[in-house]
Amino acid sequence: MNTKNTLTAERRRKNILSVVLAAICIIYVLPVLTVVINSFKQNTYVKIETFALPTAESSAGFQNFITGMTFGNYPFWKSVAYSALITIVSTVLILLCTSMAAWYIARVNSKFCKIVYYLCVFSMVVPFQMVMYTLSKTADTLKLNTPWTIPIVYLGFGAGLAIFMFVGFVKSIPLEIEEAASIDGCGPIRTFFSVVFPMLRPTMISVGILEIMWVWNDYLLPYLVLDINEYRTIPIHIQYLKGSYGTVDLGATMALILLSIIPVIIFYLSCQKYIIKGVAAGAVKG
Amino acid sequence: MAEVNLKHVVKIYPHSGKKKKSEHRTGNLKVTDQGVVAVEDFNLDIKDREFIVLVGPSGCGKSTTLRMVAGLEEISEGEILIDGKVVNDVAPKDRDIAMVFQSYALYPHMTVRDNIAFPLKLKKVPKDEIDRKVNEAAEILGITEYLDRKPKALSGGQRQRVAIGRAIVREPKVLLMDEPLSNLDAKLRNQMRAEIIKLRQRIDTTFMYVTHDQTEAMTLGDRIVIMKDGVVQQIGTPQEVFDDPANLFVAGFIGVPQMNFFDAKLVKEENGYIVSLGGVTIPVDEAKSKKLAENGVESKDITLGVRPEHIALMGEGKEMLHGTVEVGEMMGSSVHLHVTSLGQDVIIIAQTIDFKGTHMESFHTGQEIAYTFGGNVMHIFDKETGNSLTR
Ligand SMILES: Nc1ncnc2c1ncn2[C@@H]1O[C@H](COP(=O)(O)OP(=O)(O)OP(=O)(O)O)[C@@H](O)[C@H]1O
Ligand SMILES: [Mg+2]
Numbered sequence: 001m002n003t004k005n006t007l008t009a010e011r012r013r014k015n016i017l018s019v020v021l022a023a024i025c026i027i028y029v030l031p032v033l034t035v036v037i038n039s040f041k042q043n044t045y046v047k048i049e050t051f052a053l054p055t056a057e058s059s060a061g062f063q064n065f066i067t068g069m070t071f072g073n074y075p076f077w078k079s080v081a082y083s084a085l086i087t088i089v090s091t092v093l094i095l096l097c098t099s100m101a102a103w104y105i106a107r108v109n110s111k112f113c114k115i116v117y118y119l120c121v122f123s124m125v126v127p128f129q130m131v132m133y134t135l136s137k138t139a140d141t142l143k144l145n146t147p148w149t150i151p152i153v154y155l156g157f158g159a160g161l162a163i164f165m166f167v168g169f170v171k172s173i174p175l176e177i178e179e180a181a182s183i184d185g186c187g188p189i190r191t192f193f194s195v196v197f198p199m200l201r202p203t204m205i206s207v208g209i210l211e212i213m214w215v216w217n218d219y220l221l222p223y224l225v226l227d228i229n230e231y232r233t234i235p236i237h238i239q240y241l242k243g244s245y246g247t248v249d250l251g252a253t254m255a256l257i258l259l260s261i262i263p264v265i266i267f268y269l270s271c272q273k274y275i276i277k278g279v280a281a282g283a284v285k286g
Numbered sequence: 287m288a289e290v291n292l293k294h295v296v297k298i299y300p301h302s303g304k305k306k307k308s309e310h311r312t313g314n315l316k317v318t319d320q321g322v323v324a325v326e327d328f329n330l331d332i333k334d335r336e337f338i339v340l341v342g343p344s345g346c347g348k349s350t351t352l353r354m355v356a357g358l359e360e361i362s363e364g365e366i367l368i369d370g371k372v373v374n375d376v377a378p379k380d381r382d383i384a385m386v387f388q389s390y391a392l393y394p395h396m397t398v399r400d401n402i403a404f405p406l407k408l409k410k411v412p413k414d415e416i417d418r419k420v421n422e423a424a425e426i427l428g429i430t431e432y433l434d435r436k437p438k439a440l441s442g443g444q445r446q447r448v449a450i451g452r453a454i455v456r457e458p459k460v461l462l463m464d465e466p467l468s469n470l471d472a473k474l475r476n477q478m479r480a481e482i483i484k485l486r487q488r489i490d491t492t493f494m495y496v497t498h499d500q501t502e503a504m505t506l507g508d509r510i511v512i513m514k515d516g517v518v519q520q521i522g523t524p525q526e527v528f529d530d531p532a533n534l535f536v537a538g539f540i541g542v543p544q545m546n547f548f549d550a551k552l553v554k555e556e557n558g559y560i561v562s563l564g565g566v567t568i569p570v571d572e573a574k575s576k577k578l579a580e581n582g583v584e585s586k587d588i589t590l591g592v593r594p595e596h597i598a599l600m601g602e603g604k605e606m607l608h609g610t611v612e613v614g615e616m617m618g619s620s621v622h623l624h625v626t627s628l629g630q631d632v633i634i635i636a637q638t639i640d641f642k643g644t645h646m647e648s649f650h651t652g653q654e655i656a657y658t659f660g661g662n663v664m665h666i667f668d669k670e671t672g673n674s675l676t677r
Contacts, residue, residue: 176391179358184452185379185408194404198395 032261039064039254046250064255071241071252079237082147083260086222086233087215090154094211098159099200102166103192107178117167123160128220136224145225153225154215162207169203170196205274213264234260288369288382288459288492290332290355296363297325297350297516314515315345320362324350326516328364337486337493339507341500342539347516348496352462355494356385368459379408381460384453388465390445392437398424398448399433405456423451426488427481443474450482454489463495467502479505500540504528512536534672537591537665543622543633545665546597550590552583552666552675559583561590561664564628566605571662577676578666588675591665594622594633597657606656614649623649625657632657 037053038046045058052058069076105113135153139145144153173196181195219235228236238256242248300321316323325347332338340348353359355366357378365372373381384405392401399420406416424430427447437445446466453461466482467475479502486493486506497503503510504524512519512527512535520532531537537545550563558575560567570578609627616638623634634657639645649655666675 174389174391176387176389177393179356179378180385180387180391180452181393182358183356183378183383183385184405184456187377187379190408195393198393201395 035254035257035261038251039258041251043249043251046254060251064249064251065259067249068238068241068252068256068259071249074232074237074240076237076256079232079234082231083216083233083235086147086150086154087212089148090151090158090215091208091211093151093155094158094162095204095208097155098162098207099166099197099204100192101159102163103170103196105163106167106170107175117163120160120163123157124164128157132220132224139225145227147226147231150222150225153221154211157221158211158214161210165203165207166200169200173199202274205271209268209271212267216260216264289334289367290330290460290492290494291367291370292328292330292332292351292355292364293367294364295325295328295351295354295361295366296323297347297354297359298323298362316516324516325354328518330511330518330521332492332494335490335492337495337506337508338511339495339497339503339509340511340513341497341503342513342519344498345515346513348498348513349464351513352385352464352494352496355460356383356462357381382458383460383462384456384458385462385464386446386449386453386466388468390437390442390449390469392445392448392452394437397434397436398429398440398451401437401448402451402455405452409456419455420451423455426454426485427451442470443478446470446478450485454485454491457489458491460492460494461489463493465496465498468497468499475502482506500542504540510540512539514539530674530677531591531665532674532677534589534591534667537667537674541593543594543635545591545593546632548590548592548628548630549669550588552578552586552588554578554583554585561588561661561666563590564607566607566658568659568664569661570664570666571660574661574664574666574676581675581677583675587669589667589669589672591667592659592663594635596663597632597634597659599634599636599655599657604658606658608654608656611649611651611653611655613651621649623655625655627657 034051038050040054040060040062041049041058041064042060043064045052045054049058054060101116105117139150139153144150177195177199178191181191186194217235218233219239222231222233223236226233226236232240234256238253238260241253241256298318298321316326328351330338340351342348350359354361355368357373357376361374365374367373368381368383393404396404402420402423403416406419411419420433421430424433427450429444429447429451432440432444432448437448440448446469450466453463467478470478483506495502495506497506507524509521509523510527511521514535520527520536522530527536527540531540534547538547548563550561552570553560553562553567558572559570559578561570562568607627609625609632611623612626612631613624615622615624619638621636621638623636625632625634636649667673668675
């Protein structure tokens with residue numbers, strides 16, 4: 001009798017919890033949902049019935065997407081290409097450089113390494129807005145203002161978090177595996193690429209996802225650094241939807257925002273299980 | 287396949303800046319201005335295909351010595367030669383050695399096959415030869431069926447086999463093993479120990495094996511190096527270190543149960559020596575007397591060592607020592623008796639069945655017994671230095 005009661009109580013508690021959590025989830029996805037709904041509505045209806053589902057009357061079909069992509073005199077595919085280029089190059093650069101640096105920092109026990117490590121960690125707490133003016137000046141002088149060179153700026157900004165996460169993980173890898181590699185015939189470079197690099201995979205994926213989401217969605221840095229007439233990334237392109245005529249085509253804006261977050265969502269979902277693994281791997285030793 | 291020579295090898299771990307306090311923790315290790323001396327003046331000539339075991343309590347510098355041979359640890363002073371060549375400044379990968387670690391140190395992202403093949407791939411051995419060698423090693427170690435698994439999916443014993451496989455495929459000059467069995471449970475440990483003995487007959491290589499377990503040392507080693515606090519105590523065959531321990535430490539470390547030690551008096555007489563203990567005198571046997579005489583030992587206080595298995599519970603017409611049984615540990619074919627005698631604990635191994643097959647009397651707590659031992663099983667140590675007087 002008694003146990004039955006507690007079981008029912010337990011079940012009730014769980015149900016309540018589910019409802020609460022579901023409500024929180026809805027609050028979280030609501031903005032995204034709003035974007036999705038409105039991207040299929042005509043511009044006028046976006047403003048008056050923001051949260052209503054598209055009806056036969058208000059629906060714009062795929063017109064918003066077409067408008068968004070053909071808007072203005074800057075081809076949409078170009079901004080997609082630039083966004084992809086910058087994101088991919090930056091992420092690869094960050095992963096490669098910071099994993100190597102982190103391995104060195106974690107394994108070589110010197111003052112220099114400690115200083116570099118704390119500098120990297122410190123860089124995480126410096127907000128972008130604090131350095132953006134001098135940074136864009138410097139980027140201009142150093143010719144880091146093209147989509148091919150801006151990844152170097154991203155490397156600088158992404159390095160802090162990446163090194164922090166990689167160092168944590170490398171420290172949890174037993175040193176003996178690397179010693180075994182050095183006895184088996186590896187030099188340091190070989191040891192890194194054949195043995196350490198594959199073991200870093202879970203952290204690679206979580207760092208990779210964080211960096212990809214950040215770079216892909218970043219608006220301020222490319223806006224300040226790149227020559228806007230020449231190179232536009234997707235976020236910049238979207239903001240130009242409103243600039244020119246004074247009026248804003250909200251439907252088209254929503255449509256482009258939806259397009260721009262789809263790749264990130266797909267990528268996130270396909271790597272989701274590694275994210276959790278990677279975060280846990282850094283946190284718990286062993 | 288090679289000789290290894292260690293000449294006056296010393297390892298000093300430098301003081302790490304502010305950690306001056308840690309000197310205290312390092313207990314009995316010598317501490318100099320340069321740092322903590324983990325290994326002191328290590329001299330050893332290892333013959334081709336010899337199986338050397340380094341044994342000693344935790345922290346005595348066994349691993350450090352092995353890692354210096356492997357090239358994982360810098361040599362502070364002295365020289366290490368492999369095959370007559372000084373290797374002090376040779377990188378581990380160029381020393382032609384292999385090592386098995388206590389934690390296995392397998393590459394987690396590679397299958398067992400790739401793990402074993404890895405050193406061969408690095409040596410650019412042709413593909414078909416790699417396959418042949420990997421299969422052969424797997425055959426020897428009985429891991430053929432696991433070749434395509436990842437290390438994560440193996441048990442401890444299987445992982446250790448893979449680690450050994452990875453070490454033997456490349457046919458190294460020297461095979462180094464650092465406590466390879468200590469992560470295994472007792473039964474598996476015995477089994478793997480037997481397999482290492484078998485393995486050793488199948489492959490021609492020089493072995494250096496580190497353990498803190500004296501049974502492993504005794505059963506595996508051609509010669510044993512016993513270390514304590516970074517200092518080599520004795521080097522010899524298992525029989526030598528068992529029969530003729532160089533000092534009290536070795537005497538107590540080798541052999542289970544531990545050797546009994548008594549405070550006794552050595553008396554020099556006209557034709558030999560006698561030991562007097564608890565009012566009983568036992569003549570030292572001829573061979574030992576001769577040694578004592580050669581060493582010019584006079585009458586003095588000594589520490590007398592007698593192994594539990596050498597104590598007899600009956601002696602025809604001899605003067606007997608007396609004691610009271612505290613505990614009797616039944617081991618099957620024998621009983622380990624803990625006896626209080628002469629104001630100390632004495633361990634005696636008594637057989638439960640005599641040579642005719644009849645059961646001996648059983649022992650119970652509080653029982654009074656008498657015991658003795660022969661002059662030939664006595665180990666005589668200097669009371670001050672603890673060194674053997676009969677060497
Ligand atoms: N990096 C280091 N810095 C300072 N002292 C060290 C260092 N590594 C080892 N030691 C000291 O050197 C001594 C010998 O260490 P070693 O690892 O060789 O012991 P061991 O005989 O292998 O012991 P165990 O059976 O516990 O493995 C120890 O007292 C240890 O504290
Ligand atoms: Mg050790």
